[in-house]
Amino acid sequence: AQSVTQPDARVTVSEGASLQLRCKYSYSGTPYLFWYVQYPRQGLQLLLKYYSGDPVVQGVNGFEAEFIKSNSSFHLRKASVHWSDSAVYFCAVSLNYNQGKLIFGQGTKLSIKP
Amino acid sequence: GGIITQTPKFLIGQEGQKLTLKCQQNFNHDTMYWYRQDSGKGLRLIYYSITENDLQKGDLSEGYDASREKKSSFSLTVTSAQKNEMAVFLCASSILGSAETLYFGSGTRLTVL
Numbered sequence: 001a002q003s004v005t006q007p008d009a010r011v012t013v014s015e016g017a018s019l020q021l022r023c024k025y026s027y028s029g030t031p032y033l034f035w036y037v038q039y040p041r042q043g044l045q046l047l048l049k050y051y052s053g054d055p056v057v058q059g060v061n062g063f064e065a066e067f068i069k070s071n072s073s074f075h076l077r078k079a080s081v082h083w084s085d086s087a088v089y090f091c092a093v094s095l096n097y098n099q100g101k102l103i104f105g106q107g108t109k110l111s112i113k114p
Numbered sequence: 115g116g117i118i119t120q121t122p123k124f125l126i127g128q129e130g131q132k133l134t135l136k137c138q139q140n141f142n143h144d145t146m147y148w149y150r151q152d153s154g155k156g157l158r159l160i161y162y163s164i165t166e167n168d169l170q171k172g173d174l175s176e177g178y179d180a181s182r183e184k185k186s187s188f189s190l191t192v193t194s195a196q197k198n199e200m201a202v203f204l205c206a207s208s209i210l211g212s213a214e215t216l217y218f219g220s221g222t223r224l225t226v227l
Binding site for chain 2: 004006009036041042043044045046049090101102103104105106107
């Protein structure tokens with residue numbers, strides 16, 4: 001069965017430090033790939049998405065992600081984090097444009113140390 | 115811009131009770147979704163509706179019913195609330211399929227006594 005794995009339930013980094021949140025998926029083809037963010041007591045918001053082409057995609061607020069097909073990974077990165085980046089981050093995949101099933105990982109809670 | 119409104123924000127029910135959660139969107143999106151969010155388990159799809167009058171089961175549909183009353187509204191019913199169903203239920207919508215951006219509501223937090 002297709003799945004998405006975010007191996008780190010919690011990540012803590014210092015403000016101004018760089019960040020990488022890991023995501024791996026299980027699927028033999030090339031899925032549509034997403035990162036969503038959830039701030040406290042809110043719904044999820046899209047950070048970025050990958051459909052095809054350049055494997056490095058840029059998102060909002062300085063986030064980017066790189067699709068590595070050989071590794072089935074779509075890790076999220078940011079060069080310098082801000083305290084406002086504290087949130088839960090979800091990786092997700094869609095296997096079919098109209099299938100309606102967006103499969104989410106378990107989420108990674110990001111905390112920023114001052 | 116648009117908004118997704120979920121009501122109620124907090125829902126407290128008794129074990130065995132039938133409970134209904136409502137969702138309204140003004141994006142004029144075709145597709146709507148219900149996800150359940152449990153701590154440490156990510157989001158799991160309960161039901162989705164590609165267009166008005168359509169209903170599709172997700173991976174977690176057992177114990178739930180859904181209704182797409184019109185294009186802008188999508189309701190979810192917990193048919194018999196169980197104690198292990200304390201979770202946050204998130205409604206979302208998208209222009210068409212799941213490869214499009216999903217827009218989420220802020221959720222309904224269910225507590226079963």
